[in-house]
Amino acid sequence: MTHTEVSTPWDRIRPHWSAQTWLRTVHVVTGVPIALLASLVILGLAFLSVTLVWTVVVPLITLLLLFRSVRLLTWLQRCRFSAFLGVEIPALPRRSGGGNPLKRLLDEARTRSTWRQIGYHLTSPLISGIGFVMVVGAWSGSLVTAALAVRRWNLDGTWASVGVAQFALLSAALFVAGPWVVRGVAALDVIAAEALLGPSLSDELVLRVETLRESRAEVVDAADAERRRIERDLHDGTQQRLVSLAMNLGMARANLVDLPEPAREVIAQAHEEAKQALKELRDLVRGLHPAVLSDEGLDAALSGLAARAPLPVRLRVDIPERASPTIEAVAFFVVSETLTNIAKHARASSAQVTIDRRGDLLHLTIFDDGRGGAGLDGGTGLRGLAQRVGSVDGALRIDSPPGGPTTIRVELPCE
Amino acid sequence: MRVVLAEDSVLLREGLIRLLGSAGMEVVAAVADAGDLLRAVDEHDPDLVVTDVRMPPSHTDEGLRAALVLRRQRPGLAILVLSQYVEERYATQLLSTATSGIGYLLKDRVADVTEFLDALRRVAAGGTALDPEVVAQLLLRRHSDPLERLTPREYEVLALIAEGRSNSGIAEALVVSESAVGKHINNIFTKLDLSGVDKDHRRVLAVLRFLKV
Numbered sequence: 347m348t349h350t351e352v353s354t355p356w357d358r359i360r361p362h363w364s365a366q367t368w369l370r371t372v373h374v375v376t377g378v379p380i381a382l383l384a385s386l387v388i389l390g391l392a393f394l395s396v397t398l399v400w401t402v403v404v405p406l407i408t409l410l411l412l413f414r415s416v417r418l419l420t421w422l423q424r425c426r427f428s429a430f431l432g433v434e435i436p437a438l439p440r441r442s443g444g445g446n447p448l449k450r451l452l453d454e455a456r457t458r459s460t461w462r463q464i465g466y467h468l469t470s471p472l473i474s475g476i477g478f479v480m481v482v483g484a485w486s487g488s489l490v491t492a493a494l495a496v497r498r499w500n501l502d503g504t505w506a507s508v509g510v511a512q513f514a515l516l517s518a519a520l521f522v523a524g525p526w527v528v529r530g531v532a533a534l535d536v537i538a539a540e541a542l543l544g545p546s547l548s549d550e551l552v553l554r555v556e557t558l559r560e561s562r563a564e565v566v567d568a569a570d571a572e573r574r575r576i577e578r579d580l581h582d583g584t585q586q587r588l589v590s591l592a593m594n595l596g597m598a599r600a601n602l603v604d605l606p607e608p609a610r611e612v613i614a615q616a617h618e619e620a621k622q623a624l625k626e627l628r629d630l631v632r633g634l635h636p637a638v639l640s641d642e643g644l645d646a647a648l649s650g651l652a653a654r655a656p657l658p659v660r661l662r663v664d665i666p667e668r669a670s671p672t673i674e675a676v677a678f679f680v681v682s683e684t685l686t687n688i689a690k691h692a693r694a695s696s697a698q699v700t701i702d703r704r705g706d707l708l709h710l711t712i713f714d715d716g717r718g719g720a721g722l723d724g725g726t727g728l729r730g731l732a733q734r735v736g737s738v739d740g741a742l743r744i745d746s747p748p749g750g751p752t753t754i755r756v757e758l759p760c761e
Numbered sequence: 762m763r764v765v766l767a768e769d770s771v772l773l774r775e776g777l778i779r780l781l782g783s784a785g786m787e788v789v790a791a792v793a794d795a796g797d798l799l800r801a802v803d804e805h806d807p808d809l810v811v812t813d814v815r816m817p818p819s820h821t822d823e824g825l826r827a828a829l830v831l832r833r834q835r836p837g838l839a840i841l842v843l844s845q846y847v848e849e850r851y852a853t854q855l856l857s858t859a860t861s862g863i864g865y866l867l868k869d870r871v872a873d874v875t876e877f878l879d880a881l882r883r884v885a886a887g888g889t890a891l892d893p894e895v896v897a898q899l900l901l902r903r904h905s906d907p908l909e910r911l912t913p914r915e916y917e918v919l920a921l922i923a924e925g926r927s928n929s930g931i932a933e934a935l936v937v938s939e940s941a942v943g944k945h946i947n948n949i950f951t952k953l954d955l956s957g958v959d960k961d962h963r964r965v966l967a968v969l970r971f972l973k974v
Contacts (some may be wrong), residue, residue, distance in 0.1 A: 472926035496938065578820065581845055585868075586770035592872030593776050600874045617872065624869050628846065638848040641821050653849070653898035 360527035373430035377474035384467035466542035477531030488520035577634040592620035664702040669760040692716025710756040718750035767798040767812040795823035815846040834860040849898035864890035889925035
């Protein structure tokens with residue numbers, strides 16, 4: 347046995363007169379005063395700006411007011427759509443409010459969404475006006491014709507009379523058509539509002555890019571902070587212990603001269619091991635994030651790096667103004683890694699590192715006279731470099747023909 | 762010899778006290794930060810200060826800055842700076858105050874006990890002790906001017922003078938005779954136009970020219 351729900355034509359028609367229809371009607375009706383107010387404000391302020399353009403000051407103020415009121419009116423419309431139709435129109439990406447009024451004015455005038463909003467507010471009297479006439483016409487027409495039919499019936503005393511039947515039919519037709527008209531007008535209004543008041547696709551993309559850029563910058567900064575933390579931990583803990591250990595072994599080696607030879611040998615060996623471990627740890631820690639980089643900048647940090655390189659490195663640094671800590675860390679990392687690579691693979695007899703800042707760009711050039719043939723697909727080293735450079739929107743170019751020489755150029759944005 | 766020691770790692774501080782004690786030096790105060798260091802020097806008026814570069818609270822270069830302050834207040838005070846990493850920039854700042862009674866060494870050098878104590882005594886006696894790594898960094902920058910006329914061997918000798926070594930120390934390090942070292946040094950003086958100057962000062966002047974401080 348299956349239970350089938352009995353559905354009469356009435357069941358299907360009844361929802362047309364549900365609360366939703368009446369809310370839609372209220373929506374259309376409230377649209378008229380808001381639309382009139384909007385176009386009045388916009389046209390009025392625009393008119394003032396145009397006619398008083400020669401005063402320079404007045405149009406500045408009126409245009410500022412205009413853009414401000416456009417945002418306010420959009421907010422009002424958004425509330426109307428949300429309250430009566432349950433349609434949420436996504437808010438526009440908010441522009442930063444800083445800067446002087448003139449710049450803000452220009453920014454606002456250049457923004458396409460401002461003009462789209464104005465477009466909506468100027469077309470809404472049309473939509474709301476015609477919609478109002480149709481919706482109110484349908485509902486009141488239905489009532490008026492019904493009243494006329496009743497009056498005619500009273501006069502004629504019969505339903506068969508021509509006038510009574512026509513009026514009654516018309517009334518019924520308008521009553522049935524009403525919800526459809528309301529729905530149509532509201533739908534049209536929603537389409538217009540979503541197209542003109544909501545963010546456009548490009549707005550959404552801009553917003554998305556902005557969010558992604560921020561989150562990436564946070565990740566890069568977090569990684570940098572983590573590197574510093576590790577460096578600090580190693581410096582304050584492990585390195586000091588190792589120095590202390592090496593010193594004690596050194597004291598033992600120097601003072602315990604009367605020990606039997608094998609014991610002295612063991613101590614000597616342990617001493618050398620500890621010193622070697624210290625050196626390795628020092629190189630490792632230094633590669634993370636040297637303290638002198640934070641204190642004194644790239645110039646100081648790189649001169650240490652170049653001095654420790656196993657081949658002669660000519661270093662020229664010309665940075666009148668320090669870049670951000672993250673950019674400095676990336677630049678240091680690039681030079682550090684590249685010098686390591688050169689020492690390992692290039693079979694070069696010398697290298698040159700040049701860093702200068704031109705405007706907002708930090709230019710790094712690392713040259714070696716080795717055998718060349720370096721590329722991004724060769725190993726993970728250079729690709730890692732390119733990734734680290736890319737993480738701050740920098741660019742890395744490699745010029746390394748087989749047989750050499752190799753030049754690596756990196757550009758890093760300082761802002 | 763009375764020494765004030767500044768080092769924030771307890772382990773290393775205690776080790777250094779023992780090491781200095783074993784060498785017959787008296788550690789009159791051992792402190793853990795730069796502020797205490799300045800106060801301790803005021804109170805004890807030591808012959809030598811040994812200080813770390815990075816110390817609390819900011820863990821950057823407090824030790825070095827304290828050393829510069831001390832150097833200005835007491836030009837005669839011998840100061841040895843110990844650092845986890847030797848940096849040319851720190852060394853130049855330190856040397857810009859004077860080149861006598863100054864030392865700047867990598868902490869690792871502490872492990873080579875006799876050499877370290879040797880450097881300490883040298884600094885206390887008004888000499889210099891520069892870490893070979895600092896010298897290497899300074900070398901890197903000075904590729905121009907009269908120094909280019911030096912042969913690689915003379916360059917090595919000059920670097921060792923800059924580290925604060927005596928003629929016999931240099932001879933030992935390069936495994937050559939002392940007379941060979943003397944010959945190299947004379948060549949250096951000639952090439953740097955220092956032949957006419959008073960004998961004792963030529964060494965310092967050569968180092969100064971070398972370091973460009």
